Amino acid sequence: MPVDKQNPPQKYHEPVQGTVFHGDGREEALQKALLAEPSLQNNPGTQPVLDFLYEFGKKFYLMNVGGTKGEGVERVIKERKPKLVLEVGSYVGYSAITFSRSMRDAHPNSIYPKDWSSDTTEDRAGYISLEKSPVYAATARTAIEIAGLKDVVKIVEGSSTSSIKSLRETLNLPAPLKFDLVFIDHLKPLYTNDLKMMEDEGLVGPDTCIVADNVVKPGNPAYLSWVRATPALKRASLEKPRLTTQPPATTNPSTKEEWTKAFFDGPIDETRWTPDESEGVTAKGNPNLVYSSEMVWGYDDLTAEVDACEISVCLREEKE
Numbered sequence: 001m002p003v004d005k006q007n008p009p010q011k012y013h014e015p016v017q018g019t020v021f022h023g024d025g026r027e028e029a030l031q032k033a034l035l036a037e038p039s040l041q042n043n044p045g046t047q048p049v050l051d052f053l054y055e056f057g058k059k060f061y062l063m064n065v066g067g068t069k070g071e072g073v074e075r076v077i078k079e080r081k082p083k084l085v086l087e088v089g090s091y092v093g094y095s096a097i098t099f100s101r102s103m104r105d106a107h108p109n110s111i112y113p114k115d116w117s118s119d120t121t122e123d124r125a126g127y128i129s130l131e132k133s134p135v136y137a138a139t140a141r142t143a144i145e146i147a148g149l150k151d152v153v154k155i156v157e158g159s160s161t162s163s164i165k166s167l168r169e170t171l172n173l174p175a176p177l178k179f180d181l182v183f184i185d186h187l188k189p190l191y192t193n194d195l196k197m198m199e200d201e202g203l204v205g206p207d208t209c210i211v212a213d214n215v216v217k218p219g220n221p222a223y224l225s226w227v228r229a230t231p232a233l234k235r236a237s238l239e240k241p242r243l244t245t246q247p248p249a250t251t252n253p254s255t256k257e258e259w260t261k262a263f264f265d266g267p268i269d270e271t272r273w274t275p276d277e278s279e280g281v282t283a284k285g286n287p288n289l290v291y292s293s294e295m296v297w298g299y300d301d302l303t304a305e306v307d308a309c310e311i312s313v314c315l316r317e318e319k320e
């Protein structure tokens with residue numbers, strides 16, 4: 001869809017928070033529609049599939065990153081040229097198609113290996129996407145295949161926290177190999193625990209760029225506090241015991257300026273709580289990683305609500 005950063009896109013749906021906006025059969029219907037669409041069979045490719053998802057989303061809301069925020073992330077990919085990308089939350093494949101296309105354009109001659117273990121001088125690249133729902137993963141695979149990106153994108157099914165913990169084993173990904181870019185876009189309360197798990201496993205580190213979607217809509221002050229805090233503040237937080245019940249969530253600020261300036265000194269203590277959805281897999285995190293973090297603003301293309309991605313580049317690991 002055309003991107004106009006100054007003006008909101010046309011609104012096709014009312015805000016969906018608090019309503020049923022996925023998991024009611026629309027993802028299966030989308031898969032069938034993708035397979036039945038003659039123009040996609042005759043003219044497969046990335047843009048026809050993205051356009052098809054956008055048109056479907058106008059009728060039945062789809063929780064895709066969309067064009068305006070997606071364009072900001074694509075710009076980062078074009079600048080940083082990541083070779084190994086991790087996405088958390090595939091849904092029906094919109095972001096995986098958009099971002100892996102940019103990655104492939106940056107590395108047209110790379111090999112996309114099935115596993116990363118072999119000792120080789122090959123120029124390799126790959127886009128790994130984690131998805132909990134087998135139904136959404138199946139639709140994403142269909143979309144990705146029609147888009148011609150089957151060899152570039154690998155979907156790993158399962159719950160994110162345990163998938164991340166076992167990812168080196170699952171992908172034969174030897175240390176110290178780590179991700180160049182991570183796109184976090186799944187269950188909002190899990191963002192911090194899952195980033196901490198990546199830090200524990202050495203899957204992120206100096207030079208990794210971490211992009212987190214929906215930090216304004218619905219908002220994620222706890223996550224922002226982890227990537228914006230100083231190592232000293234994070235170390236102090238980790239010295240305190242884990243919280244066993246969910247603390248009251250910090251309220252969202254109301255202006256862009258407040259969002260940009262807030263959360264450099266908390267609510268870091270909220271990050272001591274691990275949501276049930278991590279299924280008992282808790283992470284400590286590496287408090288010594290220093291991130292430089294900024295917000296990239298955009299819209300939900302279908303509800304026209306203002307939203308933002310937080311883009312955090314890991315600068316270095318501070319010595320204690």
Ligand SMILES: C[S@@+](CC[C@H](N)C(=O)[O-])C[C@H]1O[C@@H](n2cnc3c(N)ncnc32)[C@H](O)[C@@H]1O
Nearest residue numbers: 064065089091094095131132159160185186187
């Ligand atoms: C906002 S959607 C992702 C949208 C997608 N990144 C895009 O822009 O096209 C969130 C996805 O995260 C998945 N998800 C939620 N919790 C998860 C978890 N614990 N592990 C893995 N995936 C999860 C949901 O099933 C859903 O497909």
